[in-house]
Amino acid sequence: MRGRPNLFASYAAEQGILPTTTKKVSAVLLVIAAITIPLEVLPVLSQFSQPSWLVLLNRSLIFLIAALGLNILVGLAGQVSLGHAFFMGVGAYTAAVLGGTGAGLWSLGLPIWVWLPLSGIIPALLGILIAPTAVRVRGLYLAIVTLGLVFIGEHIFRNANSIAGAPEVGREWPRLELRIWKEENPLIDFASDGNWFGVSLPGEAKTFYFLLVMAIVFVFLAKNLGRTRIGRSFAAIRDRDVAAEIMGVGEFRAKTQAFAISSFYAGVSGALFGVVVGRLIPETWNLFLSVQFVAIVLIGGAGTVAGTVLGSFFVVLMPRMVENVTRFLGDQAIDGGVLSIVGDFVVSIDGDFGLISLSAQGPGLSIFQLNQVIYGLLIAVFLISEPLGLFGIWIRIRNYWKGWPFTY
C-alpha cells in the first residue's frame, strides 16, 4: 500500500473519507495548524492570532458550515438555490427566540444544547415544507423561486419585530456559553476572555475553538454524506433525473432530503452567525448573503468539500487582503517608498487623482467599494478561467507534481 497510494483493494477503501496516507497526514497537520493559531506557537501563523483576524477566521468557519449545506444542494444534488440566506435567517431567529434574552422580545433563555440543534431542525422542517413547490420547478425557474423566498423572508423578518427586533436595529442574541439549564454561571464560556488549561485566551480565540470543532464535525458529515445511499441518490438526480427515477431513485424524495439537509446546515450556521457577531439586523438575511455562499461554492469548486473549505476562507478573507494591499500602497505613496509612483497612481490621498481613495469622500472608489468591485470581478474572471474553481487549480498543481519531472 505504501508504495502505491492509488491502489485500492476494496470499495470501502476507495470510498474512505481520507483515502490516502497523504490526505490523512495533511488533514491532521491542517487541524494542528488551526489549533495553534490563537496560541501563537508557529511564527508564520501568529499574526492571525490578533482578535481582528480571529473575528474573520470565525466568520469563515461559520460561512463554511452554511456553504457546506449549499454545496450539498447545488454541488451534490444539482438544485440551484439562491434562498440560503432565508434558511439561515430562520435558524438564527429560532436560536434567538429559544436562547435569547431581552425585554419586549420573544425569548426563552434556554441553554445552547437546546437552541443549537433546534436552530438546524426547524429550518430543515421548513425546507421539507417548501420542497413541494421547489421540486416542481427546475433550473433557472428554481433559482428565481428561491430568490423570491429571500425577499419574502426579508419582509417577514423586517415586520416580525417581536422576534427579529426593529428594522435596522436588530435584537439581543444569546451568548455562546454552555449551561446545564438556566443557572447563574455558565459551565463553559466561549465568548469572554479567560483562562483555559492555564492559557489565557481572548474571547475570540475561545469562540474560534468552538467553531473549529463545529466546522470539523460538519465537514466530516458533509464528506460522509457523499458516501451514503442518500448522497448517491442526490448525485444520480443531479446527473440525469429521469434515468435516476427509472433506476428507482425517487426524485421527489431525494430533492426534499437535499433541501432539508442543506437547510439544516444553513440554520445552524445562521444561528452561530447571529450569536457570534451579535446585534444582527433583520436585513442581514438578504440576497447578497445568499450570493456570497453561491460564490463560495462556485469559486471553491462545486460538489467538492475541500473546495468549499478553500472557498469559504478565500471569500471571507479576501476583502481584508485587498484592504491591506491598498493601505500598503497608500503608505508607499505618502512615504515616497519604492512603489510610490504606483501607489500615487492607484491610491488617491487628499482628493488627488487615483482609482481608490482612502477617505470616504473625494474621487475614486472607497476601500469598501473597491472590495465589492474586486469581489464581483473575481467571481466573473474565476468562473471564466477556471470553471472548477480553487479545487481545479489544486488538482492541476497536484497532477503536475505527481508526474514530476515528467509532464504526464
Add this chain to the structure above:
Amino acid sequence: MLSVPLVAQVGGTPLETLITKTIDGLALGAIYALLALGFVIIFKATQVLTFAHGAVSAMGAYLVSYFAITLNIPGRWIPDLPVTLQFTLSAVIAIVVAAGIGMALERVFIRPMIGEPLFSIVMITIGLDIVIRTIVGDYIGQGNTVVTGAPWGFLSQWKIGGVIIQHAQVATIIVAIVTVAVLMWFFKSRIGIAMRATAFDQEAAMAQGISAGRIFSLAWAIGAALAVLGGIFAAVPPRALGVSAGTAFFALRAFPAIVIGGLDSIKGAVVGGFIVGMAEVMAGHYLSSVTALGIGFNTVVPYLVMMAVLLVRPHGLYGTVEIRRV
C-alpha cells in the same frame, strides 16, 4: 433599499379610485414589461438569465441624468431648447452607450462561457452586477439621489372628476406600447427573423449563414437598451425621486414577471409585467390597511403571485414546456 413610491393623493368615489389605481398599475406594469422584455430577449438568444439587468438599468438612468443635467447636452451649445427634446436626446445617447456596454459585456464575459453550466453563467452575471452597481453607486454617491429631469414635470397630473392621471404614467405606458410595437416589427424584419431562427435552432441557423455570435451581441444590446428604458421610468416620479442605489433593485422585481410569463416567451414577459405591476399597486392600495401583512407588503406580492402561478404551471403561462428524456 427599495424605491419609495410617491403616492398621489387619492380622492373620490371607490370607482374613481379603482380607475386611478388601474392606470397606476398599468404604468408600473409597463416598466416591468420593459425590463422583463430585456431579460427574455437575452435569455431566448443566449440561454443566459442575466442578473446584471438591474445594474445596467441604474447605469442607464444615471447616464441620462449625466448627459441631460451634468453635461447639459445639447443645451450647452444650442440654448433655449425644449426640455422634452433635451431629455429624449440624452435618453437616446444613454441607450446607445448602454447597448454598447451590453455588447461588450457579452463579448468579454458571456461568450467564453458557452456550454458551461447555466448556474455558472448566472453567477458571472451576478458578479458583473456587483461591479457595475458599485461603480454606478460611487458616481451617484452614498445615499444621494440624482434627478434625471423628466420633461413632464414633477408629479404633474390631469384630474378628470376624481380620477387622477399623472403625466409620467401616460408617458410610461405610451413608451412601452411603442417599444413593443417596434419590437414586433423588428422580429418580422430580416435581422429579427435571423434572431428568432437562432433562438429556435442555433445549428440550423448557422447552416443558413446566420452568425450566431452577432445575434448574441445584438440580443445583449437590445436587452441593455430595454433595461435602460425601464430604468429611466423607474427613476422618475412617481416611482422615485431620481436615480439612487435603490434603482438597481427595481429590476429584481421584474423576475416574477418573466417567471409568470415563462422565461422564453416575449408575450409572457409583457403579460407577466402587467400582472405583476397590477398586483403590486392593488395590494399596495387595498391591503395597506391590513397591518398583519406588515409594512411594504406590496413589494413581496409579485413573488407570492409568482409562486402561485408556478404551482399550477411550472413553466409559467406561456413558457415552453421542457421535454424530459433519458
